[in-house]
Amino acid sequence: MFKISLPDGSVREMPEGSTPADVAAAIGPGLAKAALAARVNGEVRDITRPFEEDAELALITARDERDALELVRHDFAHVLAEAVQNLYPGTQITFGPATDDGFYYDFAPAPGRGPFTEEDLPTIEEEMRRVIGRDEPLIREVWQREDVRDFFRRQGESFKAEWVMELPKGEPITMYRSGKADHNWLDLCRGPHLASTGKLDPQAFKLTRVSGAYWRGDPANPMLSRIYGTAWLNKKQLAEHLTRLEEAAKRDHRKIGREMDLFHLQEEAHGSIFWHPKGYLIWRELEAYMRRRLDAGGYQEVKTPQLMDARQWEKSGHWGKYRENMFIVPDEIPSGEDEGPVLSGDAQLMALKPMNCPAHVLIFKQGITSYRDLPLRMAEFGCCHRNEPHGALHGLMRVRQFTQDDAHIFCREDQLVEEVALFCDLLDRVYHDLGFDKYAIKLALRPDKRFGSDEMWDWSEQSLRDAVAATGRNTAEFGWEELPGEGAFYAPKLEFHLTDAIGRTWQVGTIQTDTVLPERLDATYVGEDGARHRPVMLHRAILGSFERFIGILIEHHAGRFPLWLAPVQAVVATIVSDADGYAEEVAAKLRAAGLRADTDLRNEKINYKVREHSLAKVPLLLVVGKREAEEGTVAVRRLGSDDRQQMMPLDEAIATFAAEAVPPDLVRRPG
C-alpha cells in the first residue's frame, strides 16, 4: 500500500499499481471526469501512470489553467502528428511542442510531396477531429533507446531515430501509444499526456498557418514543414483568442500608417521608410522630447559621418563579423562614358556606418581626456544602414536604414555602476512619459563566440547585475532574469522589454558594458596618477530606433496618440459656410497657442466630417456653426469620449488644449 497525501491534508491508502485516476475515481465521479493529469511530488504526470512510492498528489483539472493549457496543447500537437500520418503516409514526424497560444509540429513531407500548404489545413483539422472523436487512449511505455531507434528506422523515420540517440542518458525513454487494438500509433515523447484524445475539445483548436523551419533550428539542416495551431480548453476561449488576433491586426502599424498617411514603403527603396508630413511630425516631437531628456541628463550631442573608410571598420572588428550586412561604397568617380567601366577594381572601399560607436571613440580620442572629464556621455541620433536578410524586413519594425537614439558613456570602472543605474532611471522616466506602464529587464550573458577575457566578462556581467540591484529593479515585477549566451560578441547587455496595451512585449532599450572596443581602438584617459588608463564604454539606447519605436507607439495606441504626439491635434469643422470665417479665426488662435490645427470648410454634412476625422484619429474636433460664431464658443468632441460634445468659450478651450498638449517633461507640476 502507498500513502497518497492530497492538497487538503487528507491521506489515502492505495494499493500498489494504482494510479492518480484511481484516486480521482475514489473521491468522486465528477472529479474522475474532470481530472486531466496529476502533479505527483511536484512533477506533472499522466493520470494513468501508476504510483511508484508514497506521494503527494494534486489532480490537475481545467481550473488549473496554466498546467491544463500546456497539457492540452501538447496533446493537440500529438493528435496533429497522428492525423498527418494517417492522411499522408510517408510523412516523417520530428518535434511538436506547445507554444504560448497553441502548438506546432514539424514534419518532413513524404518524398515528392512538397511542404504542406494552407489548403491542406481544413482536411487535417477534420482528421484531427476524427482522432479526438475516437477517444484513443494515450499509453506511456518505457523503451530501450536502441529499440526506439530500430523501431523508427523500420518506419523510415530518420529524424526520430537520430534524435533518440542524443537524448540525455539516465532519463527513461518513453513512447506514447495511442489507439486501440486495430489502430496503433507511436511517438517518442517525454510526456505527460492526457489519458485519451477524447479529453480534448474538438472545437477548441484551429490550425492557423504553415511555414518552413530548419531541423533543430540549424540552417545547415534540411528545411521541415511546420504546421501551427492555436489551442484552448474550450470553444469560448478559442473564440476570445481569435478576437484578440483580429484586434491586434486592426492596430497593425502598416495599416494605420497608411490610413493616417504617416509613411510608406516602396520597392525602389525597400527596407527604408518614406516619412510623410504627419508621420514625421510624430518623429520630430519624439526627437525633441528625447533631446530635452538627454540634455537634462548631462549628455552632449554629436553628429558623425555616414561614410567611413573600410579600414576603420576592420580595426573595430565589425568588418570581419558583419561585412555581409554592410553597404559598401567604392570611393571612386565612375567613368563618364556610357560604355566605360563603372568600377576600376582598385577603388578604395568605404562603408555606410552600421553603427555609431567607432565614430564616437574617434571623437573621444581627439585631444587628451582627463579622468576629471569622465563620465563623458556622447549622444547621437545616428542614422545607420544595415543590409538585413531580406526575409527579416518588416514594416517599421525591421528596416535597412534606421536612426538610433544612440549614446556612449565613457567612464572609469568605479563609475560604471552609478552610470548604469542613472541610465535605468532615465529610461524608466521616458517609458512612463511615452505611455508604457510596464517593462521587463533582462541580463544577456556572454555568448560562445566572443572577444575579451573571462575575467572581463565576469566583471562586466557583475557590474550590470549590481547596477540593476542598486535601482531595486531586479525583481519579479520587472521580469528580472538572466539569459545565458544572449550577449553581444564584445559585451554583456541589459535588455529592456516594453509591454504594450494588448500585452505584447518589444525589446527596445539596451545598455552594454564594453571594454573591448576602447582597447581595439586604443581609447585612453589620463588618470589621477598621470598614467594612461582605458575607459569603459557603455553603449546605450532607450528607444532603440525611431522607426521601430514609432511602429510600437502606433500599435500601442492603435493610432490614437496622446495629444502632444498627435500629428493633427485639432480640426475645426464647420456646419454651414457662414461659419467659415469664424472657423479660420479659431484655427488661427489654436495655432498661435502652439497647437497643430486644421480647418475643414468643405461643403459636407457635419456627420460626414465627424466620421472622417474620427477615423483619422484626430484627438480634438471643434465644431462651429452659426450659433458658435455668434456666441464665440466651440462645440468640442473628443476622440473616444462618450460625451458627445461639450460647449466651451473659445478662450477657455484654447487655454485648456494648449495646457493638455504640453509634452510630459515640460508639464509644470503644482508646487
Next chain:
RNA sequence: GCCGCUUUAGCUCAGCUGGUAGAGCACAUCAUUCGUAAUGAUGGGGUCACAGGUUCGAGUCCUGUAAGCGGCACCA
C-alpha cells in the same frame, strides 16, 4: 538567405474550366448649407508587378526575377 503564399485603379477586393477588365471607397465636377460616424448625380482613372515562354488568342497556363505577407534563421 530558407520554406510557403501573394502581386488586378490611390485603397480594399471581384474576375468560373484561356476569348481581350469590374465594384465599393477615394478623386473631380454639379446640385445640396444640411447640428455630431457616409447627401445625391455625373465623370476621369488600369502595359492586370516585371521579363520571357506556350497558344489563333494570356489578368487567367508555364519558367525566371523583384517586392509584399506568414514563419524559420539572422539581428553588432
